[in-house]
Amino acid sequence: MEDKSKSEIDTEKELRVRKIKNGTVIDHISPGNALNVLKIVGITGKEGMIISIAMNVPSKKSGTKDVVKIENKELAPEEINRIALISPNATINIIRDYEVIQKNKVSLEEKIRGVIKCLNPNCITNGNEPVKSFFRIEQTNPISIRCEYCDRIMDYDDITQQF
Amino acid sequence: MSYFFIREESNNIQRCINLNFLGRHVISIKDFSREELDYILKVANQMEKFYKTGSNLLKGKILATLFFEPSTRTRLSFVSAMFKLGGEVISLSNPEMSSIVKGENLTDTIETVQNYADAIVLRHKAEGSSKLMSELSRVPIINGGSGTKEHPTQAFLDLLTMKNEINGKIDGLKIAICGDLKYGRTGRSLAYALSNYDIDLHFISPSALRMQPEVTSDLHKLGVSVQESEDIMPIIKDLDVIYVTRIQKERFPDPAEYESVKGTYKITLDMLNGVKDNLIIMHPLPRVEEIDYQIDKTKYAKYFKQTYYGVLIRMALLGLILKGDNLSF
DSSP, X not given: OOOOOHHHHHHHHHOSSOOOSSEEEEEEEOTTOHHHHHHHXXXXXXXXOOEEEEEEEEETTTEEEEEEEEETOOOOHHHHHHHXXXXXXXXXXXXXXXXXXXXXXXXXXXXXXXXXXXXXXXBXXXXXXXXXXXXXXXXXXXXXXEETTTOOEEEHHHHHTTO | OOEEEEEETTTTEEEEXXXXXTTOOBOOGGGOOHHHHHXXXXXXXXXXXXXXXOOOTTTTOEEEEEESSOOSHHHHHHHHHHHHTXXXXXXXXXXXXXXXXXXXXXXXXXXXXXXXXXXXXXXXXXXXXXXXXXXXXXXXXXXXXXXXXXXXXXXHHHHHHHHHHTTTOOTTOEEEEESOTTXXXXXXXXXXXXXXXXXXXEEEOOGGGOOOHHHHHHHHHTTOEEEEEXXXXXXXXXXXXXXXXOOOGXXXXXXXXXXXXXXXXXXXXXXXXXXXXXXXXXXXSOOSSSBOGGGTTSTTBOHHHHHHHHHHHHHHHHHHXXXXXXXXX
16 A cells, blocks of 8 residues: 555545546536536446546635546547636646646637537427528626527526437 | 628628528528618518519529428519419429328428529528528528528518618617517518617517517627516607517417416507507507507508508518529619
């Protein structure tokens, strides 16, 4: 067993979820949204990697937060930016050999294709045409997005209810 | 090449706008600037000459009309416009007689029809249908009406009616759009078209049929003065235009909702006592019960004259889209 300093041991005692060696840590997720974050990046748990979730843990920045740790998978930028739709303040830490080698805040892309459905049942994207949904950002905080095809505006609740 | 120069007062720079519409799709009224709208209206008025005499301007060109929803005016006016300009028309006006009943989707239909025609007019119940088709069609798509949202060519002809029937200009008018503003695409398209002009706009509707919030929000962002009300009478004597729309029974998801608003508004002759002398009453038609038949013979009624302007507008659009600015009058 590796020798550790007292401060490292104390820090580990405070962590509800231990550090991961390699993978992605998604921090500062809006409380209660950890499972939605996994859904929006397309992770079901059947992929085989170890996933740790902490929900409603204390946060100095925002009171409470969720945290997700995905071992042995580094999320791609397009996956990361989807998270901004439901958790705009989330941060992404890429971990290699227990070290944070990259740390970014999620950012909303101006246009979003194929991630979520348009709630308008009469939108052409909900028919039998070979087309993905396509939204542009109307407002970032609070978030609202507009369908490029039917002009329907969707807010945070409309987005999260899909998960 | 047609250009329209405007001067920007802030820095005295002349801005050049390309008004060559050759090959352009017509999908949403929101895609057109004030300068482009004014140019289309100007060309439409110039088309009056060809309306009377005919023309060979579009000889050899074919227009396909694909109507998946009922239409009298839009379809027939496009057909009329095309014939008047010497072109030909092929039509799909009964989807039951097409491969749609075999399960073919709209994408495959357009991929096929674009090989038969130089332009396609499409009316479809799905919102965004024309926009999607414009992304894959190599021939111009003209939106003949999509769902509850868009009817750009109706908006063009409505502008032309206002311009031609009241003092030759749209700026300064007080306009009320009335009726089913929730499900009606004509009122919505007209509101966006009017946002390019300096007008005073009123939405008059039962509360259950108010204009969609994203439209009023957009109009406010564009600086348009919009007032919403359920009663036209307090303002009727100040209006220059009353634009009446039918309650769109076929678009109500809940029949009970339709029953609760059916017959709740009607423009009658007695309501017009004391109105402005040059007031015009418009309607995209079909009319069901929202304008009393007694108004038809009054000087105010312009809804049948609108259908004539509809042919001029469609002649203008077809000429511009299929010939660019090589239009000689």
